[in-house]
Amino acid sequence: xxxxxxxxxxxxxxxxxxxxxxxxxxxxxxxxxxxxxxxxxxxxxxxxxxxxxxxxxxxxxxxxxxxxxxxxxxxxxxxxxxxxxxxxxxxxxxxxxxxxxxxxxxxxxxxxxxxxxxxxxxxxxxxxxxxxxxxxxxxxxxxxxxxxxxxxxxxxxxxxxxxxxxxxxxxxxxxxxxxxxxxxxxxxxxxxxxxxxxxxxxxxxxxxxxxxxxxxxxxxxxxxxxxxxxxxxxxxxxxxxxxxxxxxxxxxxxxxxxxxxxxxxxxxxxxxxxxxxxxxxxxxxxxxxxxxxxxx
Amino acid sequence: xxxxxxxxxxxxxxxxxxxxxxxxxxxxxxxxxxxxxxxxxxxxxxxxxxxxxxxxxxxxxxxxxxxxxxxxxxxxxxxxxxxxxxxxxxxxxxxxxxxxxxxxxxxxxxxxxxxxxxxxxxxxxxxxxxxxxxxxxxxxxxxxxxxxxxxxxxxxxxxxxxxxxxxxxxxxxxxxxxxxxxxxxxxxxxxxxxxxxxxxxxxxxxxxxxxxxxxxxxxxxxxxxxxxxxxxxxxxxxxxxxxxxxxxxxxxxxxxxxxxxxxxxxxxxxxxxxxxxxxxxxxxxxxxxxxxxx
Numbered sequence: 237x238x239x240x241x242x243x244x245x246x247x248x249x250x251x252x253x254x255x256x257x258x259x260x261x262x263x264x265x266x267x268x269x270x271x272x273x274x275x276x277x278x279x280x281x282x283x284x285x286x287x288x289x290x291x292x293x294x295x296x297x298x299x300x301x302x303x304x305x306x307x308x309x310x311x312x313x314x315x316x317x318x319x320x321x322x323x324x325x326x327x328x329x330x331x332x333x334x335x336x337x338x339x340x341x342x343x344x345x346x347x348x349x350x351x352x353x354x355x356x357x358x359x360x361x362x363x364x365x366x367x368x369x370x371x372x373x374x375x376x377x378x379x380x381x382x383x384x385x386x387x388x389x390x391x392x393x394x395x396x397x398x399x400x401x402x403x404x405x406x407x408x409x410x411x412x413x414x415x416x417x418x419x420x421x422x423x424x425x426x427x428x429x430x431x432x433x434x435x436x437x438x439x440x441x442x443x444x445x446x447x448x449x450x451x452x453x454x455x456x457x458x459x460x461x462x463x464x465x466x467x468x469x470x471x472x473x474x475x476x477x478x479x480x481x482x483x484x485x486x487x488x489x490x491x492x493x494x495x496x497x498x499x500x501x502x503x504x505x506x507x508x509x510x511x512x513x514x515x516x517x518x519x520x521x522x523x524x525x526x527x528x529x530x531x532x
Numbered sequence: 533x534x535x536x537x538x539x540x541x542x543x544x545x546x547x548x549x550x551x552x553x554x555x556x557x558x559x560x561x562x563x564x565x566x567x568x569x570x571x572x573x574x575x576x577x578x579x580x581x582x583x584x585x586x587x588x589x590x591x592x593x594x595x596x597x598x599x600x601x602x603x604x605x606x607x608x609x610x611x612x613x614x615x616x617x618x619x620x621x622x623x624x625x626x627x628x629x630x631x632x633x634x635x636x637x638x639x640x641x642x643x644x645x646x647x648x649x650x651x652x653x654x655x656x657x658x659x660x661x662x663x664x665x666x667x668x669x670x671x672x673x674x675x676x677x678x679x680x681x682x683x684x685x686x687x688x689x690x691x692x693x694x695x696x697x698x699x700x701x702x703x704x705x706x707x708x709x710x711x712x713x714x715x716x717x718x719x720x721x722x723x724x725x726x727x728x729x730x731x732x733x734x735x736x737x738x739x740x741x742x743x744x745x746x747x748x749x750x751x752x753x754x755x756x757x758x759x760x761x762x763x764x765x766x767x768x769x770x771x772x773x774x775x776x777x778x779x780x781x782x783x784x785x786x787x788x789x790x791x792x793x794x795x796x797x798x799x800x801x802x803x804x805x806x807x808x809x810x811x812x813x814x815x816x817x818x819x820x821x822x823x824x825x826x
Contacts, residue, residue, distance in 0.1 A: 274625055276632075321811055327624045328567045332761070333810050336803045343800055449632065456629055488640040495633035500618055503626045 248366065252434055254474045255369035256427050259376045261454040261466040263423035266380050268452070269460030270389065271416040272396030273323065274331040277338025278424050278451050280318075283443035284341065285311040285425025286432035287351055290360045293433065300363040304372075304429045311425020312418050314341070319417035323410060338448060346440045356439025357432075364434035372430060376423045381463055383419065392416050396461075446488075450477075453495055459505030468506060538669050539791040540784060545675040545744070547783020548682035552737035553760030554767070554775035555689065556730030562706040562770035563726045564620070569631040570611060571734060572757015573638035576750060578604045578735025579742040580642065586654050593743075597681070600739050601732040608731025609724045617720070635753075642750040650749040653742045678740045685736055686776060689729065693772060702726055706770065759786075759802040766809050768816025777817065 243251075260278065267275045289307030292298040298306070322333045346354050383389050391412045394402040403409050432438045454473050458465030473491075480487035498505065553575050560568045581603040585596035615634050619627050661672045693699035701722045704712040713719050741756070742748045763782045767774025782802060790798040809816065 268625070272625075274628065325810055325814060328565075328628060329765075329810055329814055331628060332567070332765070333807065336806050340800065340803050340807075343803075347796070449636070452629065452632075460625075485640045485644045488636055489644060492633045492637035492640065496615060496630055496637065499622075499626050499630040499633065500615075503619075503622060 250474065250478055252364060252366060252369045252430075253478075254471055255366075255373040256430050256434075257451070257454065257470040257474050258373050258467050259423055259427040259430070260451045261458065261470040262377055262380055262463055263420045263427070264451050265455045265458070265460060265463065265466045266383070266392075266423075267416050267420035268455055269462070269466075270384055270396060271392040271413055272399075273413055273417065274327060275334045275417065275420070276331050276445075276448050276452055277318075277334035277336075277341075278420070279443040279445070279447035280334075280338030280341040281311040281314055281421035281424035282428035282431070282447065283338075283345060283438075283440070284314045284421075285428030286438050286443070287345060287357070287428075288425070289429035290357050290432045290438060291351070293361055293363070294357065294359065300368070300433065303363075303433070304368075304426060307429035307432075308422050308425040311428065312422035314425075315418040315421025316414065319414045319421075323413040323417060335445065335448075338443075338445070342440045342443055352439070354440065356437060356442075358437045360432050360436045360438070362433060362436050364430045369430055369434075372426055376426065377463065377467070380419070380423070384463070388412065388415065393461075450491075453491060455505075456495070457498055457505055459507040462505065462507040462511055464511045465505055465507035534669050535791065536788075539787040541669065541671050541675060542791075543784030543787030544780060545678045545783070546787065547763075547780035548678050549737045549741055549756065549779075550760045550763045550783050551776045551779025552682055552685065552733045552740075553756060554763040554779045555686075555772060556734045557761050557764040558767070558769055558772060558775040559702070559726050559730045561764070562772075563702060563723055564616070565624075566616060566627050566631065567761070567769075568616075568730075569628070569757075570634040570638055571730065572753030572760070573635050573642075574604050574608055574611075574731045574753075575734035575738045575741075575756060575760075576748075576753035577607060577638065577642065578731075578738030579748045579752065580646070580738075581735060582739035582742055583651060583653060583748050597736060597739050600735040604731040604735035604738075605728035608727040612724055612727040617723075639750055639753065646750065648750060650747040652746050653748065674744045678744060681736060681740060685733060689733070689772070692729070698722070698725060755799070762802045762806045762809075765814075765816055766805060768819030771816065771818045774816055774818040 260282065264275070264278045267273050267278075285307035287307075288310035289303040292303040292306045293300070318334070318337050322330060322337070325333055345351050351357065384392075391402070391407045392415075394405070394407055395409050395412055399409055428443070450473070454469040455466055457473065458467070458469030476490075477487055480490065553571065556571050556574070557568060560566060560571070578600045581600040582596050585591045585599040586593075589596075589599070591599060611634060615630050616627065619630060661670045662676075691699075693702060701712070701717045702725070704715065704717055705719055705722045709719060712722075737756075738748075741752070759782060760779065763778035764775045765778070766781060767776070767778030769775075782805060785805065786798055786801045789801050813819070
């Protein structure tokens, strides 16, 4: 459609950013919403994916799919390395640890000249187009959705609900926490790589706490534990931030107020733990059947 | 050796600031188990309040300090009342996110109204340096001021916490909120007062930093807030002497690393200490390992 010039570059930019944000929100939701681990350093994994894929494309002239995968794998490995020691911590401590580690990643990148230092990397070939963005988004959502609905996903949810009880039931909580964390960071890496190859320029400051916070707001607003919610929230918040772009500080003030209000009045987010599915239609038909059989 | 003592003095001054802010974090965590992300921004607003007091109201140092402390105490109570009290029984992540929201709200509202540029404090004290140990080590009167004010405030805090009824109430609520309530302690008021005290201390730190570094800007709370938080965790979050000790240890370590190593490594020191402490002894230097009960 783009080459037929039906949509303007501005709309295309927004669609791709929305797709990338969906990937980021859904991957963070896996960690925060479904497994109940407070990770507020997601941007750190994005950065790993973005930089790794950018180096592959710039210095090794790798084809896009290779750069993408390398970025994702590097981010995933980062997830394992960071996850194993820190997932022992609970709640607030984990949040601070992930925050600190994301800042360390950013600080290290800023101090390495090979990665462009504080100036960042420029001239990354623009390989991301709508097809790639949408495709990756579909893959991300499908993989995570299937994971959640499998027994592994249920293990993660049990960790969220009551870790001690889950452990008592024989679920290796550490293993599942690390798996969720690694998957989350893997897909964050894909998001970062896609972003790098669309904007063609990355710098450490783009992956700071505010970015992690942006993604966290999407997850919380949509409802932790609802994939549909993350998708919806990602769309809504990306559109809001596009419209508020001219008023940069105001956007953050409004974001902060939205966040506080949502937490005060609807902490489960827009969709809570519900998903939009075909089951809703089935239930409407099934109700009349159900009540008849109950009477009989 | 002289270099060492010089860095030590610098470290103690900076450490005092961290300790003052860390006390606020630790008191609030001790009483409602919340990491008040917005605390660093209360410190920032304290600095701005002090700026206002000296610049516009033409107060001298001590009245400006007291003015700033009172303003921030009130601000702390308002934040607690509006944002944290309604969520007292909510899951941890909800309160955490709200705290982050409040922090960003304070930072960007200040930036919106006052602009991001740094502002300078007017000269409240004639700057003077003193030399010790035969002229090899210098200490400025600002550093002496910081250390003196910090020590006075800490002694005051210890007195309040251990020798007054309200202090006893604070300790009781942090030990067991339900039991304290049953004993007739007004838990809400106690929590409000805790916030007020912590915020007042942060405000004092803000004014001192404004005078020492001569730079006040809306985002100054982020770095100092984070480092003060690390200090609180280092000493054992929820434990008041821990916050004091943690602040000084962090300040001195930072100074030594940046003096003997490179000043580039100054900021990462705090993060490295944080990670080490969280991995080795998450309850902090003075903390006890509390087993999670079902």
